[in-house]
Amino acid sequence: MIKGNKITIHDISKALNIDSSTVSRALNNSPRVSLKTREKIQKKATELGYQRNSLASNLRTNRTNTIGVIIPRISRHFFATVIAGIEETAYEEGYNVVICQSLESLDREEKIMNSLASNRVDGILISTSMETSKFEHIKSYMDNNNPVVFIDRPSDAFPNCSSISIDNFKASYDATKLLIEKGRKNIAHFSGPQNIGLYKTRKEGYIKALQEHNIPVIERYIFESNLSEEDGIACAKKLLNHPDIDAIYSANDTAAISAIQYLKSQGVDIPNNIAVIGFNNDPISEVIEPSLTTINQPGFEMGKLSTEILIQQIRNKSENTKNESKVLVPELIIRKSSENS
Amino acid sequence: MIKGNKITIHDISKALNIDSSTVSRALNNSPRVSLKTREKIQKKATELGYQRNSLASNLRTNRTNTIGVIIPRISRHFFATVIAGIEETAYEEGYNVVICQSLESLDREEKIMNSLASNRVDGILISTSMETSKFEHIKSYMDNNNPVVFIDRPSDAFPNCSSISIDNFKASYDATKLLIEKGRKNIAHFSGPQNIGLYKTRKEGYIKALQEHNIPVIERYIFESNLSEEDGIACAKKLLNHPDIDAIYSANDTAAISAIQYLKSQGVDIPNNIAVIGFNNDPISEVIEPSLTTINQPGFEMGKLSTEILIQQIRNKSENTKNESKVLVPELIIRKSSENS
């Protein structure tokens, strides 16, 4: 084989003196080609090292058999599990997956969306970035009759669009309630950006639990940030100005964990002085001491479900896509950081 | 705009009564089109919601501006940092990145390779799976004059192929030496599959350090496994049959961490009874108690470097690709698990 000389169906066609249309059909195992020639062609193809050019094929058929996935960051445990679910379902159904990370940047999210669209992926699964408050890029993609399913962060802007999410309100409510039942009275909340519905809902669940137990909601006990590692430390520092506080419910594990580490370094006894509950069930939450009570989201299942819905929408593109949203119930995992000793 | 009716350059061409070749040039900002018509065309394009069809474009130009990345698992911290480096460099240079995970399966690795090849990515960065002992898929891709750069796990099968790796021997040697200097005499080693060069080399570094310090190498102190969480526990269990052992050098953090947890649960004092050193600097290594002494690989830099080399090879495809391998030096991060109290 000559280096860099890509073999096409026309090369096979010439080599065997068979029309390229027949070669194409043979390589796709079409019954329109007799078994004898089919085998001859396939043999020659492997002999020449033929490799289908998907660009040409996809251009002609107007399908790529590829699903685009846009998520904030692949290294986050939750998203890694979501991806595992997506890939499993997609491969079962014969779809390829292209994973892209927005790194929580709207600009990158837009560029990725554009690139996926121009590469004609058959549909997109998206978990929007923290910065995403404009939705033009998603709207224009959907306007072009392209299927989209939101994961984890459904958007109010598209009430008719399918989404897979969890019941953040209930999870938050349950977590806060647990702290109350353990006798905590002054529970702080580490909250995320309020333009992300999910963080708003988590805050609401927290507030609701307090109210139902006749505990006053104190605004300065609610610390809003991006919930990064640094944010966790910063919030913990501020929190020490309020000696009443005896518990933290954090909207993610990252901030909860860095807060625990900072508080421990300042001589605070976790959980006796301050109990902590996080969100996400990151692997570290099990290893830190004390181990962190947290909320586990069924990422794998979310990935599977969202992919199933997307593929169904791809296949029934002609029919009107109906909203197929599902809300799953996350699980409160009780560990040491919330238990009185 | 009519739903699902994708706009092409021909639509713009008709709308303005300008030939499609001129439209194409205008959209690519070619100076061959007068500024006036260029602007007119671009305006019409956005007005109609035109979106370039990359399939067609890439088919014609025979370039995709895309780099394929095959790694065992995106959720591993080391690979996540590698990807960050890859993406940064790639985007700077105007390349897209397609990330695929082999999940340590040769079968998947082959399928991915095939898919990337048929989608005509411009080059591939690969860190082979644990199962990869046949290299036909890589060879046939390279034989077709496609650039490949190995990351982290260079292959003996391709001595002339560029690769970015670290000095596993030195890192291992240094880690073992540290334990010896701390007075440890009976140092166990958790090793990985020996068909992966990197685990073999790590073992050799360990052996060399022992020998240079006149410490006998005891075969049953070397535990070979896949270094998973379960393997770490299993090895720790076996290790308790040898009460002499006073230190572990593990070829990865995962096994080291689960071993520490198991040993602690059995009442073993870490590091006083048994000191531990891991490999990879996983985030958990900093949080576990005692914090884990480990070796940090410069993943981000490895990603950047490998991408630079790959892009250079893509651009100079005509010239003979010369081996551009680099070996970086990892850093020993000393924490509590190796320090005598």
Added chain:
DNA sequence: TCCAAAAATACAATCGATTGTATTTTTGTT
């Protein structure tokens, strides 16, 4: 052996963009 039906294969257009070459239009000079 002949012929219609069925099977197998060939022809030719197409997907959407790019690009070398040809043609038309504009510009500037005398």
Added chain:
DNA sequence: AACAAAAATACAATCGATTGTATTTTTGGA
């Protein structure tokens, strides 16, 4: 005003595979 050079645009082939239609070949029954 005439004309050559330069600028702008149009024409047409091409990338590689797919697919509807047309043509050729094979098959089997009378």
